Amino acid sequence: MEKAAENVDAGAAAQLQLQLKLFGSWASSYTHRVQLAMRLKGLAFEYAEEDLGNKSDALLRHNPVYKKVPVLVHDGRSLAESVIILQYLDDAFPASRQLLPADAFDRAVARFWCHFGDDKVRTRFHGTCDDSPTPVENG
Numbered sequence: 331m332e333k334a335a336e337n338v339d340a341g342a343a344a345q346l347q348l349q350l351k352l353f354g355s356w357a358s359s360y361t362h363r364v365q366l367a368m369r370l371k372g373l374a375f376e377y378a379e380e381d382l383g384n385k386s387d388a389l390l391r392h393n394p395v396y397k398k399v400p401v402l403v404h405d406g407r408s409l410a411e412s413v414i415i416l417q418y419l420d421d422a423f424p425a426s427r428q429l430l431p432a433d434a435f436d437r438a439v440a441r442f443w444c445h446f447g448d449d450k451v452r453t454r455f456h457g458t459c460d461d462s463p464t465p466v467e468n469g
């Protein structure tokens with residue numbers, strides 16, 4: 331009897347996790363950040379590789395504002411922006427390993443380093459992984 335209940339729980343958990351779909355690109359460190367987090371949390375997810383030169387209708391529908399990867403679709407609802415996705419995963423799956431520290435100050439410090447990392451990526455790669463406008467050349 332207990333075994334049957336356990337199986338039902340495992341089935342429900344698997345079903346919940348199957349509702350997670352990540353749109354990403356092999357070349358995107360923002361995608362890697364989310365993939366790594368989902369693996370650390372032990373979440374099963376479907377992955378859709380995007381051709382950033384020829385984006386799918388699904389990606390454009392799920393991220394009409396920025397039209398970028400990564401995008402997480404959970405139960406039909408979509409979220410963009412890698413750091414926001416990470417925070418959502420902690421909130422939506424509290425029983426899994428937490429990515430951010432419990433202490434409010436430590437959480438703020440972790441967010442600071444996320445922003446710092448993003449700034450460094452932006453200044454190194456002006457191109458498809460650049461989420462700021464291309465700077466105008468002087469002269």
Ligand SMILES: N[C@@H](CCC(=O)N[C@@H](CS)C(=O)NCC(=O)O)C(=O)O
Binds near residue numbers: 357382397
């Ligand atoms: N701030 C965003 C940046 C996402 C981003 O820049 N994604 C790039 C790939 S690394 C992209 O989709 N580029 C396609 C485009 O700009 O058209 C995040 O953290 O998710």
